[in-house]
Amino acid sequence: MPLLNEEITAQVKEQLSDLEGPVRLVMFTQEFECQFCAETRQLVEEIAALSDHVTAEVYDFVADQNRAAEWSIDKIPAIAVIGAQDDGVRFYGIPSGYEFTSFLHAIKTVSSGRAELSTEGVQALAELSEPVHIQVFVTPTCPYCPPAVMLAHQMAISSPMVRADMIEATEFPHLAIKYEVMGVPRTVINETTHVEGAAPEPMVLEKLQEAVQGA
Amino acid sequence: MFDFKLTPSLQETQQETEKTRGRVYDLIVLGGGPAGLTAAIYAGRARVDTLVLAGSLPGGQPANTDVVDNFPGFPEGLEGPELVRRFQSQAERFGCQIELEEVVEVDFFSRPFTVRTHRATYQALAVIVATGASPRRLGVPGEDKFFGRGVSACATCDGFFYRDKRVAVVGGGDSAVIEALFLTRFAREVVIIHRRDELRATQIYQEQAFANPKIRVAWDTVVEEVLGDQTVSGVRVRNVKTGEMETIEVDGVFIYVGMDPKTELFAGQLDLDEWGYIVSDHRQRTNVPGVFAAGDVQDPLYRQVVVAAGTGAVAAMEVEKFLGEYPKSRIDKDVSTACCETEL
Numbered sequence: 001m002p003l004l005n006e007e008i009t010a011q012v013k014e015q016l017s018d019l020e021g022p023v024r025l026v027m028f029t030q031e032f033e034c035q036f037c038a039e040t041r042q043l044v045e046e047i048a049a050l051s052d053h054v055t056a057e058v059y060d061f062v063a064d065q066n067r068a069a070e071w072s073i074d075k076i077p078a079i080a081v082i083g084a085q086d087d088g089v090r091f092y093g094i095p096s097g098y099e100f101t102s103f104l105h106a107i108k109t110v111s112s113g114r115a116e117l118s119t120e121g122v123q124a125l126a127e128l129s130e131p132v133h134i135q136v137f138v139t140p141t142c143p144y145c146p147p148a149v150m151l152a153h154q155m156a157i158s159s160p161m162v163r164a165d166m167i168e169a170t171e172f173p174h175l176a177i178k179y180e181v182m183g184v185p186r187t188v189i190n191e192t193t194h195v196e197g198a199a200p201e202p203m204v205l206e207k208l209q210e211a212v213q214g215a
Numbered sequence: 216m217f218d219f220k221l222t223p224s225l226q227e228t229q230q231e232t233e234k235t236r237g238r239v240y241d242l243i244v245l246g247g248g249p250a251g252l253t254a255a256i257y258a259g260r261a262r263v264d265t266l267v268l269a270g271s272l273p274g275g276q277p278a279n280t281d282v283v284d285n286f287p288g289f290p291e292g293l294e295g296p297e298l299v300r301r302f303q304s305q306a307e308r309f310g311c312q313i314e315l316e317e318v319v320e321v322d323f324f325s326r327p328f329t330v331r332t333h334r335a336t337y338q339a340l341a342v343i344v345a346t347g348a349s350p351r352r353l354g355v356p357g358e359d360k361f362f363g364r365g366v367s368a369c370a371t372c373d374g375f376f377y378r379d380k381r382v383a384v385v386g387g388g389d390s391a392v393i394e395a396l397f398l399t400r401f402a403r404e405v406v407i408i409h410r411r412d413e414l415r416a417t418q419i420y421q422e423q424a425f426a427n428p429k430i431r432v433a434w435d436t437v438v439e440e441v442l443g444d445q446t447v448s449g450v451r452v453r454n455v456k457t458g459e460m461e462t463i464e465v466d467g468v469f470i471y472v473g474m475d476p477k478t479e480l481f482a483g484q485l486d487l488d489e490w491g492y493i494v495s496d497h498r499q500r501t502n503v504p505g506v507f508a509a510g511d512v513q514d515p516l517y518r519q520v521v522v523a524a525g526t527g528a529v530a531a532m533e534v535e536k537f538l539g540e541y542p543k544s545r546i547d548k549d550v551s552t553a554c555c556e557t558e559l
Binding site: 003004011012039094096098100101104118141145146169170176180181183184186196197198200202 | 217218271272279296317333362366369371373376
C-alpha cells in the first residue's frame with residue numbers, strides 16, 4: 001500500500017514539476033530494517049517515481065559502510081538530499097507529518113542550488129572559515145518545526161562550511177536525552193549553542209557566529 | 216499511521232529583485248492566516264495588485280489545528296493545514312504574490328505606506344493588518360528561562376518528551392482541556408491548574424477530563440513561578456481564595472491561557488484597545504485611512520476561521536473602494552484629510 005495518498009501524490013507531482021536540476025535521494029537502511037526504515041525507504045522510492053529529476057538510491061548502513069562514511073551518515077534511517085554537489089542536507093528519521101513539507105522544500109532548494117537567505121545572511125555564511133554542524137530536533141506533529149529545519153538546510157545549501165540535519169526526536173530518543181531536548185524545534189549548533197523554537201534567520205545567524213567564535 | 220502534510224510554507228520566497236524594488240503595490244496584506252488570505256483572494260480577484268507578507272509560519276492558527284470542524288462547506292471537517300493550503304492556492308490563482316517574510320517595521324505616517332521585513336522594504340497605497348494572535352504567556356518568573364526546555368505552548372509538539380512524567384496544564388478553556396487529554400497518552404499524571412472553580416471548556420471535553428484517572432484539577436489556583444535548576448522541577452502556585460501557597464512537583468508546564476493580538480509593531484500608529492486589539496469599525500477601517508484590520512488581531516470575541524475570513528473579505532472590498540476614490544496620482548495630497556471625513 002502506498003504511503004502517499006492520491007491527493008498528496010498529485011500535489012507532490014505538481015511541486016516537483018518545475019525542478020531545475022537532478023536530485024539524488026541517497027537513503028540508508030539495513031538488511032534487518034530499523035524502526036521506520038522500511039517506511040522511509042518506501043517514501044523515498046514513491047517520491048522518486050513522481051519526477052524524472054529525482055532518483056532514489058538505497059544503501060545498507062552495515063554492508064555499505066564505506067559509502068555511509070563518504071556521505072557522513074552515522075545513524076539510520078537517513079536521507080541525504082544531493083543536488084549538483086553534496087550541500088550537507090540530511091534527514092534522520094522519517095520526514096512525515098509536518099516534516100514532509102521540509103523534505104519537499106529541501107528537494108526543491110537543492111535542485112535549484114539557490115538558498116533563500118537575506119543578503120546579510122549569505123555574506124555572514126560566506127565568511128565562515130571553519131565547519132558548522134546544525135542539528136534541528138523535531139517531532140512530526142510540530143507545526144513550528146519545518147521553518148527551523150528549512151532555515152538550517154538553506155544555510156547548508158548557501159555555505160560549503162555548513163551541514164544541517166533534521167533529527168526526528170522520537171526515533172532517536174538517546175540523542176534527545178544527550179542534547180537535553182524537552183521541546184521542539186531545538187536547533188543545536190556545533191554541540192555548543194542552541195536555539196529554541198522557530199527563530200528568525202538573524203537570531204540563528206547570531207547563535208551560529210557565537211558557536212564559531214566560542215570554539 | 217503516517218500522515219504527510221504539505222503546509223503553505225512550501226511557497227518559494229523571492230529575493231529582493233528589480234521587480235519589487237521601488238515598486239508601489241496597491242495593497243500589502245500583513246498575515247497569511249484565514250483573514251489575510253481571504254483578503255488576498257478578494258483583492259486579487261478584483262485585480263488589485265497585492266503582496267501578502269505571510270511571516271515565517273504561514274497559515275495562521277489553523278496551520279496548528281488538527282481538524283477544523285466548523286468551516287462551512289466541509290461536512291466531514293478538514294485538517295487545519297489543508298484548509299489554509301487551499302486558501303493560499305486560491306489566492307495564488309488570482310495572481311497574489313505571497314512572501315514568507317516576517318515584518319519588522321511599518322510606517323503608516325507617510326504615503327505610500329512602508330513595510331520593512333528582514334529581507335526587503337515594500338511600499339503600498341493600502342494595507343490590511345491581519346497578523347492574528349499568539350498564545351499568551353503567564354508572565355511569571357522562570358517561564359522565559361524554561362521556555363522550550365520544560366515550558367511549552369504546544370502539547371502535540373512536545374508531549375513525547377514527557378513519557379511517564381508529571382506535567383501541569385495551565386488554563387481552563389477548550390485548548391487547555393483538549394491538550395491535557397492529549398498529554399495523558401504520554402504523561403503519568405496531568406494537573407490542570409485553573410484560576411476559577413469551574414472549567415470554561417465545552418461540556419464534552421470536561422466530561423472526558425473528569426473521567427480520566429490521570430487528570431486532576433487544581434481549582435482556584437494560579438501559577439506564581441516555574442521552579443527548577445537545570446530542568447523544571449515544579450510550579451509554585453497560589454490559591455486565589457485562601458491565599459495559600461503550595462508547590463506542585465511537575466517535569467513540564469504547558470500553557471493554554473488564551474491568546475494575545477500581535478500588534479506590538481503598530482503601537483503609536485494604529486489605535487489599540489486596552490487589551491492590545493486594533494480598533495476597527497464595521498467596515499474594518501482603522502484610525503489611519505487606507506489601513507484596514509481583519510481577523511483575530513481586531514477580534515477579542517469570536518476568533519473563528521469563518522469570522523476571520525469574513526472580515527478579510529470586507530477589508531479587501533473596502534480597499535478596492537478606497538483605491539477607487541484615491542488612485543495613485545491623488546493619494547499623496549488628498550487622502551490624509553479627505554477620507555477622514557467619510558462617516559464611520
